[in-house]
Amino acid sequence: MAFITANWNPLGEAFYRKTELYEMCWNLRDGLRDCLVAAAPYGGPIALLREPVRRSPSSRPQLEIYSASGVAIASFPWKSGPVVQLGWTVSDELLCIQEDGSVLIYDLFGSFKRHFSMGQEVMQSQVLEAKVFHSPYGTGVAIVTASSRFTLATNIDDLKLRRLPEVPGNTWSAGEVCRGILMSNGPELYILDTTSCTAVVPPGLGPQAGSIVHMSVSFSYKYLALFTDTGHMWTGSSHLQDKMSEVDTKKTTPPKQMVWCRRPKSQQPSVVLMWDRLLMVAGVSHDTIQFPLEDPCVLIGELDGVRIISSANQELLQEVPLVCQEIFKIASMAPGALLLEAHREYQKSSQKADEYLREIKEQSMLGEAVRQCVEAAGHEYDSNTQKSLLRAASFGKCFLTDFSPEAFVSTCRELRVLNAVRERGVGLPLTHTQLVYRQFYPLAIEVCRYLKIPDYQGVSRVLKHWASCKVQQKDLSDEAIARAVCVKVGDSPGVSYSHIAAKAYECGRPELAIKLLDFEARSGEQVPLLLKMKRSQLALSKAVESGDTDLVYTVVTYLKSEMNRGDFFMTLRNQPVALSLYRQFCKLQEQETLKDLYNQDDDHQELANYYVTASYREKRLESRLSLLQTAVDEYNKAKNEFSAKATEEEMRLLRFQRKLDDEKGAGLLGLSLQATMEALLALGLHKQAEQLYRDFRVPDKRFWWLKLKSLAEKEEWEELEKFSKSKKSPIGYLAFVEVCMKSNNKPEAKKYVSKVTPEQRVKAHLAVGDLEGAADAAIERKSDSELAAVLARCPASDRQLLDRLNRAAAAAAKK
């Protein structure tokens, strides 16, 4: 307790400490020499492959998986090809990257899941180096071949291989994955992405610094460290905008490993470098911390430090958090430090406790003191230190009235959990997720409940994982498993039965999968698996049920490729929603199929519409007519008499237009009936226009309007007058007045004013600008509104007319 700072090492502004996490449980005969080692971050598992390149069939290398404390989880002989690199994915799956570019995936317990290849080309030229990295898209793999070609896959669950462009000179000395691939060739640094290879210059790194022989990006991918053959280490931001420091390590051999060591809210980022017998922490200042090493070690970058694994033990090297510094620094006067001291004196029943407390309270820093103690407890690994800090906090809290206990309570809870999982038997720190993956189900569920994690984030996830494993138990019957899963999982929120079913199917138990799918509430979720299991009919009805039309389309396209046409149509017939969606699809993509669909359903109306539409796509009149004839037949079958007749009419019109186009070059084809008549009148083909008028039973009104306008347009006033007298106008004579006025022919317009019916006479007089006449008519009809209309147009100068109108209006109003 008193020596808590014993393992602190100053570096610049900060202190670094190395804490032992575990004495390793494993018993490695040859240590870590000649081993490929990969440990997952967040205290994850460790994979070990001894002598990976030895190829003698008699002594196969052994692949071993351990928990972070060294408890064996799995072990099996490696029967596949030589492995270049091991790595863990974000979901704790082990990736084994082989020399030939194939990547084998195992789960935490060493069972083989699947494999993929990094490309054909790789097989010939062999993987020289490989890297597993984490990106926003998931876990990625980058490799470089002996011929210096880089290949990248940003997400192994959605594999897309990117072969990167050639690098200048076809050689390279060090590489890292960061915004594409960062790669050096002598003193030059390049960023290699899918499209180009761009030279970049780290700010402040001169060429005299030498060739870059090692590089490393930080856990957060925000910082970059470069090591040159002159022993210089440059650090800066990974987008190469700023430099942070440059340190001369005075070492000319490249380090075996170089890992960033920083924590969120770090005071100063630094880098841990490892040589055969030396561990060095180098940061912003020119000093370094050096630790001698006895055994070969492996460094694992963590979010808040570096884990150092050797065959004997495991240590955590980290920057001492600021709050711990403040409390434990020798002769610290920080409120937290005083509070800790006060509590210590209190336990000794010394009155000094009161003095310390007073000192804090005088500065009104008691709240801050408690907060510091609570926070520091969270950072400490040793449970005794945790306890004394929390006790001090609790002691200080007694003298505060309105201090929220929340932080205190949750820290206590979290520490209990963390301490529990750090137990050697479990052998890992941190969150419940990692617990679950390691199949400590009861503990995980307890942890979730204890930490009050909402069900759907906590317990449900544990249950889901448990069920996924359960279905893999080969010794139980489908029935038994389905029942067990159902009883345990019930309808826990957020548990996807589809997911569990998919697992069952993967393990070759389709019957179990179907049983489990039945429990799935989300119909949409069931579809992909059902399709995979070739239960397409069921998939279709589930897709329809979900309401997600895209899903329906997906199943429909699938069915279409799977079934023969007849069966396919029959299936659709039983699913009207799917059928209409498919029709939509055909309308845009497959007109011919559309026709077949209508045919099958005897939908004559739609068939007829189809033929009408098709007729417009035809260039030749004959084909057009024949399609229209088919449409007529279909309309008849659909008992749509009107449409049948109208289409016949259309055909008649087309024939007529064609004939006239041939005879007179009238250019009529495609015009509407009205436009045709208009064109004929404009051409002076009155007889033909009249013929259409009669043949197509055009209403008189419309024809009169047409002829009236046409004659006025051509200014054939005599013709117009003759026409007006041909019989009683069905559109009245006001129309004549207005049309003439539109052509600015007042004298002609006036001719028709007298013929206008009394109701419209005022309007007619006004139209030709005859105010007197309008006034007479309005007075005669004694209509308010008409009188008002005339009054509105009457100029103020015409007093006489105004008086007359006003008098009449007054009289009309009296009535």
Added chain:
Amino acid sequence: MAAHLSYGRVNLNILREAARKELREFLDKCAGSKAIVWDEYLTGPFGLIAQYSLLKEHEVEKMFTLKSGRLPSADVKNIIFFVRPRLELMDIIAENVFSEDKMHSPRDFHILFVPRRSMLCEQRLKEQGVLASFINIDEYILDLIPYDGDLLSMEYESAFRECYLENDQTSLYHTAKGLMTLQALYGTIPQIYGKGECARHVANMMLRMKREFAGSQNQILPVFDTLLLLDRNVDLLTPLATQLTYEGLIDEIYGITNGYVKLPPEKFAQKKQGEASKDLPTEPKKLQLNSAEELYAEIRDKNFNAVGAALSKKAKIISAAFEERHNAKTVGEIKQFVSQLPHMQAARSSLANHTSIAELIKDITTSEAFFDNLTVEQEFMTGVDTDKVNTYIEDCVAQKDPLIKILRLVSMQSVCNNGLKQKVLDYYKREILQTYGYEHILTLNNLEKAGLLKLQSSSRNNYPTIRKTLKLWMEDANEQNPNDISYVYSGYAPLSVRLTQVLARPGWRSIEEVLKMLPGPHFEERQQLPAGLHKKRQQGENRTTLVFFLGGVSYAEIAALRFLSQMEDSGMEYIIATTKLLNGTTWIKSLMDRPESQSS
């Protein structure tokens, strides 16, 4: 920037901010410089979520419109396609990608599907052999876009057509999803009412989705008390009628798209003193219309006949405010005056704009043609001679007025008569085919399928009963100081809004008979709230209803709902959501079919 979204009862800015956040996250996933290739239809709605400046901050350097052929050259690392999930767009994208590969410096491709990823489209890209070229395929869930402080739209143009003509309920799925997103942000809506087949379908999907996510209990205090889902086909009449509010008329005459209107430039020419304006602007004047503009918020929902008075009152206030400067004597007073200047100048230019717009509209509303058209509409709505061939329509056909106008009128007559007699219907149809061309037979068939044109069945015309029970026609509508929603159509009270009003008080039970006459089921559902989220209502606190129009809503209907919100004793505030903002013309247009002719 979008402050007007947060003024209302419900802060819709939360929705916008959520959408912006998601967009930023997506853009940051593609590291490096980018060019966006836009599905043109999306640019308008996206403009309401994020301006170019936001995109620029995230290294978007170029923007292109999606079209076939080769992509324009741009020195960027990433090409991102922002597209709706449609097959025809996939083909264009494939073409783009193919032509790119031949050039020497390939770029990284990404797709962002709006509003949802589609397996069908990805399959298509796969068939075209380009799926593997995409580094990242993602979705941007943008269903409901905030258009104003109380208005959300999906701007899903073909929603009505798809639902009623093609039996394609994709838009309803998006609607249900959109409502789930809304509930995630604003709390579970405890009560759901609905009328119509589509409403029923949406409610069913919502309830099922809620079950599916049973675990993630929403802990947000509900903002909405009620959701009302209304099928457009419950009220086919309202959008057909000419809107008579200020905003409605702007939309009818010039068309408002994504909150913008384009106006003829002449009236807006800047005339400086003495300068003869030599060259008149030829580009249409583009104005943004929303409640961020104080004056517009004040007059948008007024009957147009009341707008003139409002404008002149405003003019007086503004000039009085400018006169204040003569009274400003002390330095302090002058300083205060100057500090108000920007606001006053904005008000003055806003006034000038709206005076010009009002003049433009007035030229039209005072024309005889407008008056005649309105008279006929009102005759139909009041049930005058709806069973005979209408001479005005005949004349309009003879004059070859725009086809859509004819279709609006005929449809209106049919709706107001609960279908037309065979003879009348056939007569209209023949007139249309002979005058505008036989190809419109497809459009006519569509209108019949949608129920806009109908053959009168033997049962009697029930429109008069509906009209009387719901008081759809108010003889003495007060346009200046309205006391009823009927002012928005100068007499006609929109059926959809009446249903909403009755639901709030006295409840639908009072109109069971009428509800049965309208198409589709009506229903009520309750969604359980977690304990502790039940609202403790303050005395006199208004309730909030979200009214969702499936298949579109007109500005006049929105105005009517706003009027109800403002009525002192209504006790209810309305937020409006829809698949599409529409008017009679855009609506009918969406139902038309035009075969592409090869000849002629």
